[in-house]
Amino acid sequence: MTPLRVIVEADGGARGNPGPAGYGAVVREANSGEVLAERADALGIATNNVAEYSGLLAGLRAAVELGASEAEVRMDSKLVVEQMSGRWQIKNPGLRPLAAQAAALVRRFDRVTFVWIPRERNKHADALANKAMDEAAGITRAVGARAAAARGGGVVAGKGEPAEPAAGSARPSWEPPVTTPTRLLLVRHGATALTAQRRYSGRGDVPLSEEGLAQARATAARVKSLAPAISAVVTSPLVRCTRTAEVIATALGGTPVEVEPDLVECDFGEWEGRTFTEVRAQWPEEMDAWLGSTEEAPPGGESFRAVATRVRRVVATIHKGYPESTVVVVSHVSPLKILLRDALAAGDAFLHRLYLDPAGLSIVDMWTDGGVAVRMVNETAHLAS
Template identity: 85%
Template sequence: MRVVVEADGGARGNPGPAGYGAVVREANSGEVLAERSDTLGVATNNVAEYSGLLAGLRAAAELGASEVEVRMDSKLVVEQMSGRWQIKNPGLRPLAAQAATLVRRFELVTFVWVPRERNKHADALANKAMDEAAGITRDAPGGGAAKGKEQPAAGSVRPSWEPPAATPTRLLLVRHGATALTAQRRYSGRGDVPLSDAGLAQARATGARVKALAPSVAAVVSSPLVRCTRTAEIIAETLGRGVPVEVEPDLVECDFGAWEGKTFTEVRAQWPDEMDAWLGSTEEAPPGGESFRAVATRVRRVVATLHKGYPESTVVVVSHVSPLKILLRDALAAGDAFLHRLYLDPAGLSIVDMWGDGGVAVRMVNETAHLAG
């Protein structure tokens, strides 16, 4: 089967609230066979455009297509995927590699640049997703409305060095304290292991640090697993003033499936091909487990809920390595390689500010000075 993939993406600001859209059509009739769109949190235009391409190629593969003509109004993506331009931005290389892997599933894939007016359907889907990412509600999606990089919409964020005057929603991100599996460097996903004595001490130290940083905390929000809820309870007890602890299921750790409780060396020895695939793509999941893309979907739900539910307030978020890395990746508009390069210590503390207009600032990443001694 021959299909046409029309794909687009953009950001309100660059980076800013981002989204993508993709349409798959039957090549001869033009009949729409599939539509895909989603928000990306905060990202750049180029990341959003590549995300639209990936979504379109996946949809074509799901439909069983053998030949694909990709049409995009992004000259950069078309030229890079055609091999005529180098990929100089390291943040785009993992996305291009994922696209290249998908391309190999088909007998033939061609890339064609088209002007914006010939990409209205995908553009409208992308703009609707960008509206959602920016918290903008419209009566109807603005079909053909320009991407953030061309004509920023109302409520968009322009890059600026000027400190914002408004009060942000501040997220104090805390990885739970250490457990027995942490000390043994084992995969610890959905297994409900308690804090070790060292982890309890780390939680108390983190509570004192949070209290010094934040004179007023609206809530402590935690993953449902006991290593997080106990960390959250200790922090809330240290803060005093009746700060509530709220359990948020979407903050749970990635499900590592068959790898749960095993070391990296053990996994590498038993599942070498699966390990390579998992390290190479956020689409891949451990055997019987969960992909980072799936984790990202639920983490973005949490961020949107907190942003809306706690305007101009400070919230402590207690979670695990994978959700916190993904949240920081999105906040920094980084590529997927960021997930394998960032290290988060047990009880490490990070800070992200978010404004109502979509602006984001990362104030701190993995501070551990409070754990010294």
């Protein structure tokens, strides 16, 4: 088999530094220039340099997935190119974990070179990064303008340049909205035996403990006091969530319960059922990688990036299906943290800094113009004995 040689074009940017950020990456066959893969995503709030490194990581991972043996990385970030080439020190401690992840990926190739290119020669990756930031902000653009920019025939917002919102998209404002949002009442399921033992509890179908059932009843009473008119209760398929959802629906007088597979907890793979201490002792490098990047997964498990993809799908479906309505969403720690991260336009570090108690309650409002308001996070007063 002929070894595959590729060109990786990567970029990232932030509208503000730090500010809402995103990245883009393109993998091309080295000889023909044919596009083999594209990667892009929003990052929440981050710096330009973090976004650039994120683009590099996405491009390298895509090249690995394609089975490439050699890669020439082209970026308009002098900082990333020089640091990855070993000519500049990495003085910013926030960039060191990203550079370490990139170095680990580089070792999976026979040969990788880093080349600086002017920004005008990196338009395709730049366009992908801006598209990701636009979509995260609820901004739409004409396909022709974006395609022209990717071909070098147009101008798009770049690093540090805010894009002009499209008609109807949300603009920042201190004024309270006057229209009715779709309101999500986010409920983490009640406690289980694994919760008390501080064990990873992902796809294992563990029932509520007696304490967890009491927590579900208390949460149901709190939900009813906040919003007696609930259109639906949407839940993860796992029994600890469906039981919590049933208790809430009964308290509301029989509100319909909808099972949504995409709300299931992250798959923790080989870590499932193990204590946090056991995992740290047995998989220290894997845990560091997992904590350092949402694209890393536990051995045999699922990355937070994959969880985010399905959570966003659920949110979009609820927003479309229940306009100007209130919906209870019963899920797990990981999906709910990701939903709140996106609602707050926060960075990935948010996922490891937010704590969600069993049966804790959060509230997110979403408007048709793209506006979002987080009204409450992890309320637990109703659980006080």
